[in-house]
Amino acid sequence: MLDYSTGAALTIEHVREAHERIRPHIRRTPVLTSDHLDALTGATLFFKCENLQEPGAFKVRGACNAVFGLDDGAAAKGVATHSSGNHASCLSYAAMLRGIPCNVVMPRTAPQAKKDTVRRYGGRITECDPSTSSREETFARVQAETGGDFVHPYNDPRVIAGQATCSLELLEQTGGLDAVIAPIGGGGMISGTCLTVSNLAPETAIYAAEPEQADDAFRSFKAGHIIADDAPETIADGLLVPLKDNTWYFVKTHVTDIFTASEQEIIEAMKLTWKHLRVVMEPSSAVPLATILKHPGVFKGKRVGVIITGGNVDLDKLPWLKW
């Protein structure tokens, strides 16, 4: 029985166990390349397309690792979380695959499309007011009523081990990289990346990419302690949340550097990817390419893995079009 108590307790064995566990339930997503984007950046880019997971985001990995790691007794009570983003739909999806309940606390102001997706996967939504106190109060009540296992969107070590399987595949699919870069919000994907890459490819640099307008991880990294912002606003709506203890552990221990990009740079990188890689991805997923374009000296001549984290976007409101 592996120790899942903290981020620091995680080993490459956790990642291998997670990969075996979730393999039947997730996709081994393709790695795409673009001669044109390579020419633009001077690097050789390998895009790991987690937007092509069935529920459209890498978060299905961590969610499946948590859901399918439960023993039958715990599983019967289901799982619960608070999230208004991809974690909510991916946890609902994983619970649907196992046939167990999933309770999600979500602000009543969350977009209808996100609520619809959670419900399509059988998730039960309890609405709260859009404040931290209301969310915590509502969540405590829901959890007390259902006894469901709490799966935090990113600070849960089971979730981090699940996200770590993405880099495991990326390293296999590319045969090795000089650097890997992923967006950073709460730090779940970056922590998983650190866990795998620091063990299997310690010479590979690990970069995180963050919106300038929600640069709490960048400032935390420079300051040496967690800084959490109250209510950042950015088009990269998957990257609003702050680091927590288990993800901060990986960021401070293994991340090489954190780069930031402006809203305009993110939108331009998003459109570039849609045009030349021809995949639909969220603004959050465009932040790495935006920072690569901004720091060509760091990446030039290098083999760089770029994790495209998600593809759930409102096709009626594309940010490069005027409204």
Add this chain to the structure above:
Amino acid sequence: MLDYSTGAALTIEHVREAHERIRPHIRRTPVLTSDHLDALTGATLFFKCENLQEPGAFKVRGACNAVFGLDDGAAAKGVATHSSGNHASCLSYAAMLRGIPCNVVMPRTAPQAKKDTVRRYGGRITECDPSTSSREETFARVQAETGGDFVHPYNDPRVIAGQATCSLELLEQTGGLDAVIAPIGGGGMISGTCLTVSNLAPETAIYAAEPEQADDAFRSFKAGHIIADDAPETIADGLLVPLKDNTWYFVKTHVTDIFTASEQEIIEAMKLTWKHLRVVMEPSSAVPLATILKHPGVFKGKRVGVIITGGNVDLDKLPWLKW
């Protein structure tokens, strides 16, 4: 030396030769699936994503087969074609890879973006008036001046053999199918599909999908002879051209049936694919899914290969948005 004189002369050996020849220059594109689209259609759909070729369309296969099949003497004079679509950019791309000239005759009214793409790949554009007579006259002059090898967008047997490699991969990647469906315009992709599938999987049904507003192949199929329309108008701008002798041979000999879809149905299928498969594809590529949704009885319970032919689309003018 294989016989490339007519469509009827093509054999599975031509396809295997083409695949060996073009393999270093094209991508083995991924086959994507969507539980959601399967649930909507009642079928098991395997989407072969030719939109993920570097120049964004399957036409790179036929273009590379023609370009890399030339002996050095012929190659030195380059290649030439008339096209305002994906064939022009894919032939330019193939010629660039071999380092030979590519001359393209294109109406002066063609979209600037298409001209830019051809030029980005080193293609030389000669503009003509937007009429058949001007195009033919201009093309004859260009070809006489350059001596370039004429590569027809779809009626050239080398091109058909190249397009046929797409189904070769699709059959390998899926392990067999009950049916395969592709859009039909001039018939290059469908002919290649017929060539491969009739040889390697003769029990697999072959369907073609066409816009109602450019249904000349549908009417040709029903009438038993080629019907060519003068100037059809449809959002599926890759499917405007008529069948010719070599493609008509395959359509009349091997196609199981041709289905059509309305403009609205095409747009809805396009948006559905962007949303749930999360790839960027052209309206032309959405016609197969539109017809599957329209004829559920034909496809229900079947394993169906769906060829997504291209992903070059103006991201500033998406058809489901009002302008």
